[in-house]
Amino acid sequence: MKILERLFQFFSIYIVALGLLWAVKIVYGFSDYLIPSPLEVLQIARENGLLYVKAVLNTSAVAVAGHMIAIVLATAVGLVGRLNSWPGSLTRIAAYNLQAYPIVAVAPIIFLFFGDGLSSRLLIAAIICYFPLLLSFIGIFAEPVEEVEHFYRMTGRINWRLELAIRTFENLDKIITVIVGSGTLAMVGTIVAEFLAASQGIGYVIRKALYQSNLAKILVALFLIGLCSSLYLSLIETIGKWIKARLTGE
Amino acid sequence: MKILERLFQFFSIYIVALGLLWAVKIVYGFSDYLIPSPLEVLQIARENGLLYVKAVLNTSAVAVAGHMIAIVLATAVGLVGRLNSWPGSLTRIAAYNLQAYPIVAVAPIIFLFFGDGLSSRLLIAAIICYFPLLLSFIGIFAEPVEEVEHFYRMTGRINWRLELAIRTFENLDKIITVIVGSGTLAMVGTIVAEFLAASQGIGYVIRKALYQSNLAKILVALFLIGLCSSLYLSLIETIGKWIKARLTGE
Amino acid sequence: TSKRNPGSIVYRLKWLYNVSAAGDIWAQESGIFRSYGLTVDIREGGPEQDAIKDLELGRAQFGVASADQVIRAVAKGARVVVLAQIFQINPLQWIYIKRNGLVVKRPQDLKGLCIGVTYGGNDEAILMSLLRQYRISPDDLKLYAVHCDLNPFWRGKVDLWPVYKNIEGIIFQEKMAKNGEQACFFDPSTAGIRFVANSLITSKKVYMERPKVVRDFTEAILEGWRGAMDPRKKSRVAEAIHRLDPDTPISIIEKQIDATRALVIPRGNRDIGAIDRRAWEQTRDILLAQGLISHRVDIRPLLAGPPP
Amino acid sequence: MHISCRHLSYSYPGTGPPVFNSLDWSLEGPGFFGLFGLSGTGKTTLARLISGELSPNQGSIDKSRDIAILYTHSAERLPGWETVGTHLRSVTKASRASLLEALLRDYEMEDYLECRFSGLSMGQKNRINLARYLVQDFDLLIADEVLANVDEPTRNQILERTKLLFPQKTFLYISHNVLEVARFSQAVYVLPHGHSTGIENICKISCLDQQAGSEAHEELIRERVYTILKAASGSSGP
């Protein structure tokens, strides 16, 4: 149900946006070069559809992998970063400072060390989506749930795993929201990486289209990206709901 | 104090990173093509220093403005998005769906409508940093603080401003963390916008350096970006602390 | 703004301020525009900037675009005309390091090499038509997708790298010289592939409605180019460019000017800015053959030149 | 002030057994009434049903028109951005400012007006919270263990004063202190214990309605306490 709803939302938004674009085109009498005609978009979709679908699937696979890496990374950094000892503050510092650099500026260095293959794409996707995750995770992991933790602390049972479990559980909704949100960022990150340096994926398609000033291709690519994102997000949401239901006993 | 600390952190991280880079250069015997020598970096810094400082100040100004816009935007969208009526769900839907699109793909459309002036840079900076804000804000604004709100609800005093105040106050720490975090993203967003299409700012400098494959320039630019970000972030943190102290009565 | 002040003009370059806009910069900096009574606002281009779109949106009155851009736009109904063709030879060439006896003079020499191409860029179109014309199968060589990361070239993973000969070409040449190596270029036009580069364009509307401005502007630009390419004015031109592009040292800019001169000044007794119709037609045919345009665009009305 | 429940049924979503099963009950004000029952019988649930926080699964709750019902419980907090005093003043109509002052004096909370709520002890929190409800417009105030963390002498004094100050209002006072309930209430409603299929009946025991100054006969109190406890344990009907 959720999936259908998300898809429906996505189609509506996409169609409204296209409609607006074409309304502008008609009102101002813009040429097909500036804003492509519906026919051209359809034609591009027919001609390159399969190719683009493959590209977007490729991108999605990398994005999902990057997202997983980011979640693991953010959890790890969040866990270390919540400590007050020096590894904790070092991690926090590094995490915060590194984020200050735009990926377009750091990318050359990443490509230098990792080449322009899969690993760079993965890394960039992970880096881009891990920061919102990290922010939330450090916040959540560092804030005691006093009423629940008191007992464990009193009886000497407290340990980081228990703290993690308690704080995660108490903030489950927030965590799921953040993970869903960062899922879109993973997609964005992968596409940016592909845009900057890769010869695969939908970001690469977009770059080529940009060189050719071909908005029609970009519109088709955007459609597929939106479609894939919607599917992926509703998948995570469903998993999140399921986990929550399991934990809270329906 | 906080500012000095942040600056110190930033310098440490930057120097460690440079050290690593040069260590790699020496160990693998990379040529100056791949990784510039310290001398070259210094020379670039001496020659272009002032120019770059101006560029990064320009960027920072836009980033700060974009950040403000994003905060206002996220608050507004978060407020509407927390409603259960149709404008609420429409806003939520649009906010979520729009984020699925990477800025590099949407940028052509933005530039088409807004030109390559200040407005596009502002818009892109705001768009990039507003999503993490929005995610947190929707989460925070939608979650009742039952123990405090009960009274106002019972006595018919509740209204959206009061709800906003209560939920904001109860989550002040989280909100400050998110705003600080998104501050870096505003910087990133501005730089990306400049990278794609602008003739000012440090992103423009990076773009030119990239076309010339000049890593030394990029390293100098990264230094300045980090410096500015650190200053800006510690400024927001200080303001946040001050507001908090004011509200909670020290 | 342009509507309020009829003498004020926005001029959109194809790329950032560099030597490829030497004439435009010179026209501005040396006061040629002013002497024609024109107030010109030069705006840089970039990957997200497209002079043709700006013309249509009324954000610019004149611009620079490469022939393939122009032809593609016209094929989709854009209403633009070409006033002058600045580059007679396409500066897009392939650079390689002369080591291990590597020499690339003829297209056949490409066989077995790894060649960088920007997919979607016009170097791809040029390379493909070269391969087609000389019946070289793309399987005989290795293609490498180029992006802003140059390391594969420095590391020797890629043999030939596409550059603008008069811009990055010079910078790379310098870098290599520092490293004790020699740079060489492979120029597709020597193999008969003539793919037109930067040209001065305006919209049909401006062309029809403001012929005098168009005539004056074109003449000012050409005068600017004549001045910029004058060897005697080299150092002053270099300074003017350096003011706008302070990242590039003057010594480099001067070398770039020299390189540009060879690309801009036409052979024979033709004047700077001369439109090479045959080259435009060849460009169109290349685009058509590679499916980059859907129909055969009539080139003739496009190449209007300045209004009489 | 009149409230009556007819055939009221409620069970919490999930699996549990119903809390109420076709309950008929009514309350006629004004006056001070107790609501008593062993822990877990359904006092809070009934209060939330009446105040409209929960909706019955079946049956209906009829109220006389235009009555204002307030429900308050002991976990409530004041907003943290203002002092206790500022908050209290901001939620009190000008016409009741003197009432508020009187209450705070009675509750010995005058010295804490400059504190934040989080800096109060539990019993102090209780008192401040009750005070702010008492200065609102209401016909019926349901007070769910609101003085649970206040000491006995202070609590007794507060109850006496409340009855004196608000003779025209109705109170439904939930407490686990039988003695107190028996002494101060006009009548106590007792939820019987041990109805695994849900409570069907609330028994009403009229009590001593002690006023400030007077003190009931010890014997009488003891008898009432006994009756209430017996009813609560579910061993007898009214």
Add this chain to the structure above:
Amino acid sequence: MHISCRHLSYSYPGTGPPVFNSLDWSLEGPGFFGLFGLSGTGKTTLARLISGELSPNQGSIDKSRDIAILYTHSAERLPGWETVGTHLRSVTKASRASLLEALLRDYEMEDYLECRFSGLSMGQKNRINLARYLVQDFDLLIADEVLANVDEPTRNQILERTKLLFPQKTFLYISHNVLEVARFSQAVYVLPHGHSTGIENICKISCLDQQAGSEAHEELIRERVYTILKAASGSSGP
């Protein structure tokens, strides 16, 4: 079991007056002790100082070696991801499983083991929380109003059973129910009221230490209650 505070001073950070001012006090176990005082006098503060949650500004707290002190209060919650039963079993040593079962039976909470903590009434929450502390290793358990929301009969029964089951342990029981404190405690420590410069002295009143089955003389109880209240109001020393 021995704990003593010497010259203990404490005031909450901020502006407020000190809660304790050079307090000397000691507690000698085992046994069941009450801690009484009007609301806001400092019971919770003292408990948190002893348990180590707060550190004194001045003075020291000496404990006999190796004693395990537990402090529990009524706002605690169980983790939400497991049922009450699962949680209780997971925090109970195998050797105490039967003790836990006995406690749950006494507390009439056996039927709620499949519930989540959030699905319990307030008094039920109180009881479950107390039970899980009682099955831990401890020498001293400080119970801060932990049965505040439990009805009186159940509470009395719980106290009797607790004393019976744990004769070797020390309890410091904080409650606002004077009667209860007077009846069940071996001695009650009373924090006096009205010391604006901080409490300097805690007065000890030996009480009736009622055991299961027995019932003290009513007259005696009344006298003790009176003494406690008088001490609490600050009008007399020990």
